[in-house]
Amino acid sequence: MNFAPTGTLRAAINLGNPILATRDEHGAPVGVSVDLAEAFAARLGIGLELVVFEKAAASVDAVRAEQADIGFFAIDPARSEGLRFTAPYVLIEGSYLVPDASALQDNADVDRTGTRIAVGAGSAYDLFLTREARAAEIVRVQGAPAVMSALRTGDVEVAAGIKQLLEAEARRAPGVRLLPGRFMVIQQAMGTPASRGAEAQKLLGDFVEEMKRSGFVSDALKRHRIEGAGVAP
Known part of the structure; x- marks a missing residue:
């Protein structure tokens, strides 16, 4: 399985949801989803490219069209075509x-x-x-x-x-x-193109469960001073 066919993990980041990502004082994307993307790229042992969008729908379309390898979305039946989701993390x-x-x-x-x-x-x-x-x-x-x-x-x-x-x-x-x-209640999950198959979905899903279990997601919410969101069970 080749999770990142370009050799770099391309992560779609949605700035439309400030609980997940926003820009810092220098304009760089920061947030829980950015932290998770960095951790997953490190897990794969490859570089990371952030593909930034202002709206969730554009981020979804990018992953569905394989212009990005992973994304961070609210789970919804209307988005299921062309995507494979993990369980929610937030x-x-x-x-x-x-x-x-x-x-x-x-x-x-x-x-x-x-x-x-x-x-x-x-x-x-x-x-x-x-x-x-x-x-x-x-x-x-x-x-x-x-x-x-x-x-x-x-x-x-x-x-x-x-x-x-x-x-x-x-x-x-x-x-x-x-x-x-x-x-x-919005269930925020990670997703990957459906074409990557069940093995990629499982690898990403196992990563999400580990990030929840280890306290990584909880720590990220605290670090970015996020209120109004909790770690999914």
């Missing part, structure tokens, strides 16, 4: 943000006729709500800032996203509040 809560004046008080109240929910196009929230919402309208925009803007300007009644990001938005400026609890 669990992230998805929540709703609403205007202070909204009559909505509970997550169960959101899926009703006349409610528009802003989501990042191609995000885990988009995929989940597209599948699960029965009455609400899903409004797809490009990235988390556009989701927040759509809520602030009244283009939608609800914004869906990572709980940590929505909490930060509520602290940043008055006028919005978080609905209590969560409407989904």
